[in-house]
Amino acid sequence: MPFQYAHRLFSHPQALAFFQGKSLAHLNGVDILVIAVYFAIVIFIGFYLKGSTNTSEEFFMAGREMTAWIAGLSFVSANLGSLELMGWAGSAYQYGILATHWYWIGAIPAMLFLGIVMMPFYYISKTHSVPGYLHLRYGDGARALSAVSFAFMTVLMSGINMYSMAIVMKVVLGWNLNFSIWVSSITVALYVALGGLRSAIFNEVLQFLLIWLGALLVPILGLIEVGGWTNLRQQILTNLGRNDYVHLWSTLGHFHDNPMGIHWTGIVFGLGMVISFGYWTTDFLVVQRVLSAHNLRAARMAPIIGAGFKMAVPFIVILPGLLALSVLPFHLVGAPEAAATGQHSYNEVLPLMLVRYCSPGLLGLGVTALIAGFMSGMAGNVSAFSTVWTYDIYGAFLNKKATDQHYVAMGRWCTFIGVLISVGTAYLVQHAASIMDYVQALFSFFIAPLFGTVILGMLWKRATRAAGFWGLLAGTLTAIGLWAWVHNDPSALRYVALSADAKTMAEDMYRALWSWLVCVIVTIVVSLMTKPKPEAELEGLVYGASKIPEEHDDHWFQKPIIWAGIIAVLFVVLNVIFW
Template identity: 30%
Template sequence: MGLTTVDAIAFVAFLSAVIGISLYASRDEDTSEDYFLAGRSLTWWLIGFSLIASNISTEHFIGMAGSGFGSAGMAIASYEWIAALSLVIVAFWVLPLFLRLGIFTMPEFLEHRYGNPARTIMAIYLMAAYVGVAIAGVLYSGALGLQTIFGLDLLPGIWLIGILAGVYTVYGGLKAVVWSDLLQGSALLVGGCVVTVLGLSEVGGLQAFLAANEDKLHMVLPADDPELPWTIFLLGIWIPNMFYWGFNQFITQRTLGARSLAAGQRGIIFAAGLKLIIPFIIV
């Protein structure tokens, strides 16, 4: 079944609502703290949804789902389980330090500890990593989705996604971003649940699915597995997870805008809870 006019209208309406609500929510910004940290006024539920929405994207729905269908199977969900534990550590041992220092960015934290050269190095590294790796991958996979659904060529799709996201981000700052995250994250989670239910219905129910995919439902793979050996759980997987959830500007910015330490901690724990259900609606 192809895309109908109703589908196209719904897509455009949702996109317009995301941009409109985000810009409206961020209309009163007078200081740099308002712009970069939403005036340190973010509630726990906004923080939680924003953390998850910032994390999940087309790279999850396309990349992680593809890995789950491949040789990794459900073991690919290990990244999500470890992420939930990492978030708990960040909430109670890392966030209090950040809020006590009153920092705006992660490079600024390094400046407090090691001086200005460390701040400069990390800022350059993060910019290169975001532009060359993270953003590039998300833009490409998003454009791939637009190509599949609407028949739009990859390059125009990449430009379209980049421009639309850039409009409300540059204009509205962090507050616009977290409100767009709330709307888009909710849509992703609800949509993922709907697709899961419909998918199980198509294959004959949960029992039929489990019987047909028994070989892919193992959470722990052998130590000699080329993709996800169980040994990475001892140390290796924790290093990128702690960086990503605790010291990654792209993620941590949300928690730095919390109205209080308690709000920030509740938001992170809420995100950790959502992380536990992600594998069931994506993988």
């Protein structure tokens, strides 16, 4: 069995060589061929689709021709990057099954809400981006602020994927960090610049299949080794001397009762209500995929289909981290600063597990799955950056009267520019305690307050132009200010997270909650002090002032609300099972 081979590898005295920077494995000819074929296919797709991206609608929105299934798989795959694969596997090792919250309560309700409630307004307004919706609802001020902050966030997120892929190549294969970053960035730049969003979506569907095919090796072989889920729970209890690593909700009654140092209010309100809804309903990286659907019903079904697959992702991401708690020697993995002591960090747990279970021949497939995930995250951010820059910054403020062909050319060129900037930001990730902490901080800065602005704009006719800008600005500055406060004075965490027992993750959740609350309060106060738009100008933008088009489903089982209900029931059942 592959894990028997790997167990000897990790138990051998020569394992000390791994701590000295040598690669964990070496690829044979078949492994190299698998990786090379993947890169060739990715670039071929870009060249093949170049001829179908001649207009801005085709390049930036894939011609709005995607089916619900294609848009839905792309919707999930665009998010299935380094944060999913490496960040949360490491977090599961660090925090246990609590990391699953970011897939279930931190995703499913928001994805269903997007499909049922918010998608009609995004779709019928024919906007090309979330900042574009804010322009229609609030005007240029809110649009400019959201576009600039989103463009900044996308290049930082793209850098995370580049850095994570380079880490995998370094840990598993011993490749140079700089070489890995440049190979991945050039490949992504080529196929996105050539085929635009259509190329990114087609590759994301391919990458989704590869991720599942390659990443399934670790949980399946791992469960075989430990003897099933029940034995895994018992082994974790034995190894750690505590059972809070295998309970989803029962340990959240107090900050000091769980390894994450968080209270259920932070999970439910900070993560479930603010960060989750902010990301899945206003982050243009994922919303752009849904906007590419060919009709309103497909646009509403896409996030619902995505939610179904999202609930299964912890099996290939969280479970490897839990298995590592049982099967990896504890001296092998340490704190984020472990590199200084010769250990591997939490972010390297998944590559370690991959090498443990993938014998020569299978390793190429597993490494390709990780590469596919990282490149999916890169491509998603780069294509979103290209669209927002071209439509909401360059076309809106710098050159309003250019031809359609000029905007397509600008989109292609700024794809390369976005990748170059992302390469620079990739090196910033090295200074973060973990990938997850870095990303959660970004979300609290930019996504949480944006959700407050968008949701009030959609649900409240009284929200005004000035309120949209000042509410968003106040929320963003609040998040940044709270981060700076705790960064300079760690004892301030007790005030931000409402407890002296709170830990870093709690800070991220409560920071997001405070920034959202400030945004909402400021928006409401300023709205009541300023003049609203006439209701006639809110058609297609706000509930109560818009008529939602009928979808004409032939059968009851084709209705999005039915499938959303089924997903919601499964969501509740899973949370009860792992309570």
